[in-house]
Amino acid sequence: MRAALAGSVPDLSTTTKGTQMRTLITTTGVLAAMVALVSCGQTQNSASTDDYPDRPIDLIIPVPAGSSTDVSTRFVVPCIEEELDATIVVENRDGGGGAVGNGLFAQAEADGYTLVSTSVGNAVVPPIAEGGVGYEPDSFLPVGMIGQAPVVLVVAADSPYTSAEEFFAGAASERLVVGIPGPTSVPGISITALTSTQDLQLEAVPFTGNGNTIQALLGGEVDAAYLSADGGVTLPRIQSGEVVALATAVDEPAPSLPDVPTLVSLGFDGLPLGDSFWFLATQVDTPEPIVTTLEGAMETCMSNGDIQAQIGEGVAPPEFIPGSDVQEMLETAARGYEEFLQ
Amino acid sequence: MDILEGLLHGLEVALSVQNLLFVLLGVTVGMMVGVLPGLGPAPTVALLIPLTFTLDGPTAIILLAGVYYGAMYGGTITSVLLRIPGEAASVVSTMDGHAMARQGQAGKALGLAAIGSFAGGLFATACLILFSPTLADFALGFGSPEYAVLALLGLFLVAYTSAGTTLKSLVAIGIGLLVASVGPDPITASPRWTLGVPDLLGGFEIVAIIMGVFGLSELLVNITESRRPTSVTRTIGRVLPTGRDIADSAGAVGRGSVIGTALGLIPGGGGVLASLVSYGVERRVSKQPEEFGSGVPQAVSGPETANNAASISTFIPLLTLGFPPNGVLAVIFGALLIQGVTPGPELIGDHPDIFWGVVVSMVIGNLVLLVMNIPLLPVFVKIAQIPPGTMATITVAILVIGAYSINGNPFDVAVMIGAGLVGYLLRKLGIPPAPLVLAFILGPIFETNFRRSLVVSDGNITVFASSPVAVALLVVLGVVIVTAVTGRLWRMRSARPGHAGEERARRLP
Known part of the structure; x- marks a missing residue:
């Protein structure tokens, strides 16, 4: 029904996949009210799980179009559509x-027709920090990892500190200012944990996003930046030598930064998981066969070398990370953040 | 990317079939709204935002920019022929332009205005090309203290230069700042003024606010006080000006280009201010100032050149600093955000398609407007007579659907309607609504950078004078405040009642 309506609207843009998709999203958005009216009369018959999926699937992305979660999800979507033989309507519901987006997802019926692609920060922080947002960190049943970006401590190439040891020795004796990409970002929580458990004179200053934070570092406004090593902003600048990675906040050396020491290896224990990751999820009550179908599609698509390359080397997991593993990481993150968010 | 390389890249973008179509669409729509009294460029651009959701970044901005400068051409037609300003910036052409029309010289007035607009547009585009990359490079070095002072300066300039009195602009700015403070605290992320409403956790949606304040409120004003033409001229006469006419106006066009380009850069500036200043300057340099008002060609060609130049140079602060200087650019700021592009010094480098594509499209668009202007005059005169009610019905539907489709959230529709009612109320009180929207954008830039600077400096206020740029900006800020206050005192002493400004404020963005 929705697809038919959307299809009848002339496509004003060029016929690249991205714009088609965006046309579809907006058209759907515009028509959603109409669709809602039309479908009022029909009662949704409890979908038989055998012929899943027999209608288009909504995929909510709770962040704006163009962000790293959004972009990498859109690389995977066409493959999942092919695997499931279904149309996926991607909707950015940020706020x-x-x-906002995660709340809508959690309140939708657990029938496999409303999925979400969310980052750990967006899944865990609002329910803990705000509460009453319509979902909890355990409202998500992950079906596979899409991308990972470890939190990394970087300094400018001309910084007096050339290693993590020197930096932390410096922070023990003088006030150092560290830029973070946002107050409730994963790096933001991680640095709160670091400063509240260690005797360091680190002052965290929130900027807006990774690009803005790196700019402040390169402009000499802050002594260091603590942010996720994403494929769009941070990794390219580490590779070009503009900034130097001193340490990562993950337990094992990150695939994208294998030679950078971890904070654990430097003796900082008891910190929450400093890993920004994003994943595809359905609701916890989704029937088992549907979860299996979704996870199967994700495994095939995330093992595809082309898709991995599109998402970015080191960002897309080299080996498929199944839902159960993601869930474990999500639970660890939620436990770790809870302490430092309240 | 150097300028030549950039221009070639821009040509490639602007000459794609899709972008050529959209620049054509943009300038045509712009001409039409320019011609339609009441519907100005800001509400139209706000109305078109939903359409841009499905477009590529460059195409979206090419369309919206085309509407803006297209309206500058169109507005002249109604001013000259019907003595109603089709849009605010053409208000001065209702004087000499219409006087010329009544003497059977409508064609000459329109022809000169079109040629002047074209020249002014080209001049401003050249400035945009030459100075923006350098300015953006310079602005890349700005840290939080510089941005804090710059945003504050912007807020004061908006108050000082907007239509209506400074006091009334300040009221609008105050409301804008209050509305902007709803949402997460920029440093601690604690929710402010959200009253437990989840939809408010992220603050108000900027596009919904813009569509309400510009689109809906304008519409309400139009319905409640529809204006009928009082003096219609149907004889257009010879449209192509003679060589002598052009030579007579060359000075006015040259001065208008410079004045318009310069005033477009200032927050609160843009078309209206540019055409008023140009009119004043032409009158001052004229050998027969007493004839102004009775049909002096320079009084049309100068201001019309200036408003078009300004409509293009207003893009410079947006594309280099991320600061929208007026209402229309505030809407384009919102459109860029929807495209996932944050306007700022990184824009030219990160999104060369958008910058260079839009710049080249401006040249194409101005050329199209020049050519289209003259043969289509009779059509535009017809359009000017469409009853406001017909327009209103279509407009409301577009606004509601548009607000809903930003995030697919009915709450944004309520925000749009609320913002529209507030905007209507303000206009009725003679308070210009544009400063509200500009404060809504500049306020958070100021607060975030101000508080960030203080965290970095550990609470030391001298951080705001820690670089030469910051000191220079502080000096300018001081000058603006002193000028505003002393100007105010002087005006109070000479106490001349002026309702014209308030009337303008009500009609204008």
Whole structure:
């Protein structure tokens, strides 16, 4: 029904996949009210799980179009559509640090027709920090990892500090200012944990996003930046030598930064998981066969070398990370953040 | 990317079939809204935002920019023929332009205005090309303290230069700042004024606010006080000006180009201010100032050149600093955000398609307007007579659907309607609504950078004078405040009642 309506609207843009998709999203958005009216009369018959999917699937992305979660998800979507033989309607529902989109997802029926692609920060932070957002960190049943970006401490190439040891020795004796990409970002929580458990004179200053934070570092406004090593902003600048990675906040050396020491290896224990990751999820009550179908599609698509390359080397997991593993990481993150968010 | 390389890249973008179509669409729509009294460029651009959701970044901005400068051409037609300003910036052409029309010289007035607009547009585009990359490079070095002072300066300039009195602009700015403070605190992320409403956790949606304040409120004003033409001229006469006419106006066009380009850069500036200043300057340099008002060609060609130049140079602060200087650019700021592009010094480098594509499209668009202007005059005169009610019905539907489709959230429709009612109320009180929207954008830039600077400096206020740029900006800020206050005192002493400004404020963005 929705697809038919959307299809009848002339496509004004060029016929690249991206714009078609965007046309579809907006058209759907515009028509959603109409569709809602039309479908009022029909009662949704409880979908038989055998012929899943037999209608288009909504995929909510709770962040704006163009962000790294959004872009990498859109690389995977066409493949999942092919695997499931279904249309996926991607909808960006941003607002409230992910609270709006994730809330809509959590309140939708657990029938596999409303999925979400969310980052750990958007899944965990709003329910803990704000509460009453319509979902909890355990409202998500992950079906596979899409991308990972470890939190990394970087300094400018001309910084007096050339290693993590020197930097932390410096922070023990003088006030150092560290730029973070946002107050409730994963790096923001991680640095709160670092400063509240260690005797360091680190002052965290929130900027807006990774690009803005790196700019402040390169402009000499802050002594260091603590942000996720995403494929769009941070990794390219580490590779070009503009900034130097001193340490990562993950337990094992990150695939994208194998030679950078971890904070754990430097003796900082008890920190929450400093890993920004994003994943595809359905609701916890989704029937088992549907979850299996979705996870199967994700495994095939995330193992595809082309898709991995599009998402970015080191960002897309080299080996498929199944839902159960993601769930474990999500639970660890939620436990770790809870302590430092309140 | 150097300028030549950039221009070639821009040609490639602007000459694609899709972008050529959209520049054509943009300038045509712009001409039409320019011609339609009441519907100005800001509400139209706000109305078109939903359409841009499905477009590529460059195409979206090419379309919206085309509407803006297209309206500058169109507005002249109604001013000259019907003595109603089709849009605010053409208001001065209702004087000499219409006087010329009544003497059977409508064609000459329109022809000169079109040629002047074209020249002014080209001049401003050249400035945009030459100075923007350098300015953006310079602005890349700005840290939080510089941005804080710059945003504050912007707020004061908006108050000082907007239509209506400074006090009334300040009221609008105050409301804008209050509305902007709803949402997460920029440093601690604690929710402010959200009253437990989840939809408010992220603050108000900027595009919904813009569509309401510019689109809906304008519409309400139009319905409640529809204006009928009082003096219609149907004889257009010879349209192509003679060589002598052009030579007579060359000075006015040259001065108008410079004045318009310069005033477009200032927050609160843009078309209206540019055409008023140009009119004043022409009158001052004229050998027969007493004839102004009775049909002096320079009084049309100068201001019309200036408003078009200004409509293009207003893009410079947006594309280099991320600061929208007026209402229309505030809407384009919102459109860029929707495209996932944050306007700022990184824009030219990160999105060369958008910058260079739009710049080249401006040249194409101005050329199209020049050519289209003259043969289509009779059509535009017809359009000017469409009853406001017909327009209103279509407009409301577009606004509601548009607000809903920003995020697919009915709450944004309510925000749009609320913003529209507030905007209507303000206009009725003679308070210009544009400063509200500009404060809504500049306020958070100021607060975030101000507080960030203080965290970095550990609470030391001298951080705002820690670089030569910051000191220079502080000096300018001081000058603006002193001028505003002393100017105010002087005006109070000479106490001349002027309702013209308030009337303008009500009609204008």
